[in-house]
Amino acid sequence: MNILLVEDEVKLAAFVQKGLQEAGYNVKLESSGSAALETAAADHFDLILLDIMLPGQNGFEVLKNLRKFSIDTPIIFMSALSESDHVIEGLDLGAVDYIKKPFDFEELKARVRNVQRKFGSKRASILKIKDLEIDLIKREVKRADQLIELSKREFSILELLLRNANRVLSKAEITEKIWNFNFDMGSNVIEVHMHQLRKKIDHDFEPKLIETQVGYGYKIVGELTKR
Template sequence: MKILLIEDEVKLGNFLVKGLEEEGYSVAHETNGSEALETAATNDFDLILLDIMLPGQSGFEVLKNMREFSIHTPIIFMSALNESEHVIKGLDLGAIDYIKKPFDFEELKARVRNVQRKFGSTRASILQVKDLKVDLIKREVTRADQLIELSKREFSILELLLSNTNRVLSKSEITQKIWNINFDRGSNVVEVHMHQLRKKIDFEFEPKLIETQVGYGYKIQGELVKS
């Protein structure tokens, strides 16, 4: 299950990402309402956990815009605005649940499981370009039917590249989405991970799938097949 967490309190956001990932969920974290809307529009998620008091756009505005853009991913509001009028507004806008802060993490997990039971996974479980196949449920990668072992970070980068096939992702965007930190121009962390990823999925195979746009970023070129 892939979750988009939209929470501007960094400490709380990091805690929730860690806890949800330990439960086996794949989590992307955004702290700005406008940027989160773009992330939701360009990626497939099974659930969105949405704060209300956000920079850029409020959670209410984010939800309205998502529905206008035909993004119908289930949404749970998480907010310190716990008066009945806010709960009613959130539910009337189309959220399926509303959890009041502060909340117990076990309660949040139960609500997430409830969404999983009701809606299941709405996204593809397998992504494939040419002979590269990624199973998002089993978290298995094969190329030419050969099983390839990837680290957690490498798998996340590969999933990000495949989910944005034919679009160049900047090093800044990769850093923000994979490490949830701002890009440090003096860091070579992206280059190091891309080199390791290339060694595993490209060096011994043809054609080469990962392309570099010098001075900017990376992309995987080809026809993406989802199943």
């Protein structure tokens, strides 16, 4: 389960991220509303744990903008704003739950498991463009019904390209999303991985799906379907 944690209290954020990772979840951390919105739009998450009092956009604004962009990821608000009107506003905006700070970590994990039970089977697990198909649960890739073996990083890059179909992703953006570090202009890590990915999913097939914008980045072309 991929979780986006949006929390600007450094110690609390580190504690929650570490605890959820130890429980077996993949956790991406952001500390501002604007960064959370950008990350949620670019990547796939099964759940967003969202503080309300955030720099940039507050949690309520983030939720409104996510829904405006047709991003339906389930959201649990975590907030010290415990008055009933705040809870009601959060739930009325479309959050699936609201947990008040300070909270017991075991309670938070129980609420996460509840979301997993309710929504896990309803979210798209197959992404497809033309004859290329990836199964997010089985972590399998097929093209023209042929099973293709990808490394973990190659799979992550392909998933990122598919989720942003027809949009050019810069090398810096791909590096940040996949490796979580700042782009080194002197590194050819992206070129190496893209060469291998192309060799596996494009070399022996038509039409070619991955396009290069010279000096900038890459995109995958076609109509994306989900199921």
